[in-house]
Amino acid sequence: MAEKMPAIMKTKPAYGAELVEVEVPKPGPGEVLIKVLATSICGTDLHIYEWNEWAQSRIKPPQIMGHEVAGEVIEVGPGVDTIQEGDYISAETHIVCGKCYACRHNRYHVCQNTKIFGVDMDGVFAEYAIVPAQNAWKNPKDMKPEYATLQEPLGNAVDTVLAGPIAGRSTLITGAGPLGLLGIAVAKASGAYPVIVSEPSEFRRELAKKVGADYVVNPFEEDPVKFVMDVTDGAGVEVFLEFSGAPKALEQGLKATTPGGRVSLLGLFPRDVTLDMNNLIIFKALEVHGITGRHLWETWYTVSSLIQSGKLNLDPIITHKYRGFDDFEEAFELMRAGKTGKVVFFPHKG
Numbered sequence: 001m002a003e004k005m006p007a008i009m010k011t012k013p014a015y016g017a018e019l020v021e022v023e024v025p026k027p028g029p030g031e032v033l034i035k036v037l038a039t040s041i042c043g044t045d046l047h048i049y050e051w052n053e054w055a056q057s058r059i060k061p062p063q064i065m066g067h068e069v070a071g072e073v074i075e076v077g078p079g080v081d082t083i084q085e086g087d088y089i090s091a092e093t094h095i096v097c098g099k100c101y102a103c104r105h106n107r108y109h110v111c112q113n114t115k116i117f118g119v120d121m122d123g124v125f126a127e128y129a130i131v132p133a134q135n136a137w138k139n140p141k142d143m144k145p146e147y148a149t150l151q152e153p154l155g156n157a158v159d160t161v162l163a164g165p166i167a168g169r170s171t172l173i174t175g176a177g178p179l180g181l182l183g184i185a186v187a188k189a190s191g192a193y194p195v196i197v198s199e200p201s202e203f204r205r206e207l208a209k210k211v212g213a214d215y216v217v218n219p220f221e222e223d224p225v226k227f228v229m230d231v232t233d234g235a236g237v238e239v240f241l242e243f244s245g246a247p248k249a250l251e252q253g254l255k256a257t258t259p260g261g262r263v264s265l266l267g268l269f270p271r272d273v274t275l276d277m278n279n280l281i282i283f284k285a286l287e288v289h290g291i292t293g294r295h296l297w298e299t300w301y302t303v304s305s306l307i308q309s310g311k312l313n314l315d316p317i318i319t320h321k322y323r324g325f326d327d328f329e330e331a332f333e334l335m336r337a338g339k340t341g342k343v344v345f346f347p348h349k350g
């Protein structure tokens with residue numbers, strides 16, 4: 001194995017990142033070293049790349065970026081007995097403490113001491129990467145690396161879609177970015193019908209259709225509430241899944257949800273949102289869920305089984321594949337411009 005490797009690093013507290021040569025790391029106690037077979041870009045990586053306000057407050061350059069991954073374990077550190085060399089793993093990115101009030105209630109997804117790799121420490125946009133053994137998830141050997149790396153964001157989508165009954169339920173999804181697209185795939189595989197998607201980008205509406213959306217609407221040209229009412233004979237949808245983080249989409253989705261329906265909110269809003277709570281939520285007796293991260297480890301079992309079932313239509317979502325990291329800037333700029341679904345790197349060129 002080479003001693004040095006290329007890695008996409010946030011080198012400076014400014015826009016962008018650099019492709020640099022760094023030492024291949026050694027796994028410490030409780031850690032494993034993986035050969036990265038596939039790694040994908042998350043919206044959080046874009047925020048770090050853009051150096052937005054959140055990134056400025058959280059990231060400490062120099063740091064290797066990236067957290068969605070699939071790889072083969074090539075070395076285990078001292079004290080690791082759950083994972084072996086040769087295991088094919090993906091990784092939960094939230095490193096939880098196991099000791100706080102939330103963890104002791106089995107609510108690891110809201111651990112108050114959560115650290116995230118690729119955010120609070122070096123990540124996986126490299127040929128080799130360190131993963132804490134407690135965060136490793138073993139994959140079946142025949143799972144394609146480009147699917148295995150998507151399991152972490154798929155976990156977000158699964159928790160959003162499956163926070164309540166979905167089979168046979170009319171469903172509105174607002175936002176068909178990478179996560180909304182994964183949400184469509186999960187909703188369709190789980191039997192939702194009809195799945196209506198509100199998304200302003202034509203490119204992403206087309207992707208939504210390819211993934212399986214039954215109806216798409218452009219909320220900037222047509223009223224999505226009227227659209228939903230027309231499709232559902234005036235009833236409104238049973239399930240509203242918010243994947244855009246757009247305040248207007250939230251309001252429209254709540255209006256389009258049938259009284260007594262279910263709402264799951266994953267999108268993060270850029271500012272405080274003002275809503276008519278009485279008429280949009282309370283008098284409609286809506287069931288509202290905030291969604292964050294993934295349930296450990298129940299969600300991973302569901303995600304893995306859904307992929308293995310062959311029912312998740314992931315191929316149209318993976319719009320860009322890169323061998324090596326040489327063209328990483330193009331990948332980031334395309335994603336920033338909203339011209340992608342999921343972007344996957346295969347770091348090893350050979």
Ligand SMILES: NC(=O)c1ccc[n+]([C@@H]2O[C@H](COP(=O)([O-])OP(=O)(O)OC[C@H]3O[C@@H](n4cnc5c(N)ncnc54)[C@H](O)[C@@H]3O)[C@@H](O)[C@H]2O)c1
Binds near residue numbers: 176177199244248266
């Ligand atoms: N809660 C969590 O744990 C968690 C985890 C990951 C991501 N997120 C959030 O989930 C959201 C989706 O992530 P992503 O990577 O797909 O983001 P993205 O920005 O790529 O996608 C958002 C999509 O919403 C669309 N949109 C904008 N305005 C809209 C409107 N008025 N109506 C309908 N659609 C509209 C955009 O065109 C875009 O395609 C983001 O807000 C992200 O921050 C939350």
Ligand SMILES: C[C@@H](O)[C@H](N)C(=O)O
Binds near residue numbers: 152153
């Ligand atoms: C780190 C963040 O981007 C990640 N996708 C999460 O679920 O929290």
Ligand SMILES: [Zn+2]
Binds near residue numbers: 042043044067
């Ligand atoms: Zn992420």
Ligand SMILES: [Zn+2]
Binds near residue numbers: 096103112
């Ligand atoms: Zn904790």
